[in-house]
Amino acid sequence: MSGGPLPEEDRIVRYLSATLIVDGVADGASFRLRRGEAGLSVNWLEVLASKGADPLNEVRRLSRLQLRRSGRFAELGVGDVLRTVAGELDTLRIVHDPLEAADGCAADPSHSQIAGLPPADTDEAMPVGDMIAECVTATHPAAVEPG
Amino acid sequence: MSSIGQAQLADKALLAQAVPSHVAVSAAWPFCVDVPNTIIGTTDTLSPVRFEGSDTRVPPSSSSRLRLPNETVRQRRKREAYEERIEFLQEEARHDGYALNSASRRDFEQFALEAEDIRRAGLALLDNDNLRAIWRDGQGTRLGLQFLGGGRAQYVLFKRRTGEQPVSRVAGRDSLKGLERQLAAFDMGSLLYE
Numbered sequence A: 001m002s003g004g005p006l007p008e009e010d011r012i013v014r015y016l017s018a019t020l021i022v023d024g025v026a027d028g029a030s031f032r033l034r035r036g037e038a039g040l041s042v043n044w045l046e047v048l049a050s051k052g053a054d055p056l057n058e059v060r061r062l063s064r065l066q067l068r069r070s071g072r073f074a075e076l077g078v079g080d081v082l083r084t085v086a087g088e089l090d091t092l093r094i095v096h097d098p099l100e101a102a103d104g105c106a107a108d109p110s111h112s113q114i115a116g117l118p119p120a121d122t123d124e125a126m127p128v129g130d131m132i133a134e135c136v137t138a139t140h141p142a143a144v145e146p147g
Numbered sequence B: 001m002s003s004i005g006q007a008q009l010a011d012k013a014l015l016a017q018a019v020p021s022h023v024a025v026s027a028a029w030p031f032c033v034d035v036p037n038t039i040i041g042t043t044d045t046l047s048p049v050r051f052e053g054s055d056t057r058v059p060p061s062s063s064s065r066l067r068l069p070n071e072t073v074r075q076r077r078k079r080e081a082y083e084e085r086i087e088f089l090q091e092e093a094r095h096d097g098y099a100l101n102s103a104s105r106r107d108f109e110q111f112a113l114e115a116e117d118i119r120r121a122g123l124a125l126l127d128n129d130n131l132r133a134i135w136r137d138g139q140g141t142r143l144g145l146q147f148l149g150g151g152r153a154q155y156v157l158f159k160r161r162t163g164e165q166p167v168s169r170v171a172g173r174d175s176l177k178g179l180e181r182q183l184a185a186f187d188m189g190s191l192l193y194e
Helices: A045-049 A055-062 A078-086 A125-133 B006-018 B073-096 B102-113 B176-185
Strands: A011-016 A039-044 A072-077 A093-096 A111-115 A136-141 B122-125 B131-136 B142-149 B152-159 B168-175
Touching: A011 A045, A011 A078, A011 A136, A039 A045, A039 A093, A045 A055, A072 A078, A078 A093, A078 A125, A125 B142, A125 B152, A125 B168, B073 B102, B073 B122, B102 B131, B102 B142, B102 B152, B102 B176, B152 B176, B168 B176
Parallel strands: none
Antiparallel strands: A011 A039, A011 A072, A039 A111, A072 A136, A093 A111, B122 B131, B131 B142, B142 B152, B152 B168
């Protein structure tokens, strides 16, 4: 992680697999670490918007994940997440972590991480994930039909 | 690392009264209740429902293994809805490189289908192969149960009591039988049952 904390008034998105979307709502399991992970990958929308492009389309273009049509991007406010979780977990941070171009993938200046989460598979991980999921303000298609 | 509100402390005291003396209630948020292995997964506390097979993963096309002998129309509808959802989840999971733990599925079906009046849950399939069932009331109260297999579940309770802030939160793991005590202690009956 090379960057500093994201501005609290800015927004991030995280890719959700369809298996973790319940009745159209993000499940908290989407916001817990898996074994071997130090942070959750998210994309910072404002840093892409400042370049004049549609930030969500840029996230789709730059993503190194295999985006499925059944998946969604969950949108969250940085400050919302920090305030919601802060009362229970004071280690949480959302920090800029831009990716350099590698293995045929373009550089991703929006890549960021939610860090300071409880370790994977602990009983603390799931309730914190549920609290973060409650901060989701919108979801967007992960892949769009070609126009 | 964490702070605990007064409402939550009150709930911790309530929880401590509700759980047996051999269950440790952690001082750290979110009151993770550690049930000793000696009482986890005791199959003698479970109802005698028979399942076929002993594989650990269910192929995507397989249907529910739980069909109650005297299934009511309401139970059948619920079972069929779950079967459809699980089939979808399995198909999606296959693309992402994981599958469904059949022990988790068995425990879920036992919990969610045996009692006729239990409300239908939303279902997620986690990347550790376990099913997670979620009940919400839209007022801030919610219950999430991750079925771990072996008659155990990890629970997350968010409870908004009338006129009280903030939401109380409890998480831990327990046997399916022991869950009844946790749910009763937090008065989750109206969320869970019709």
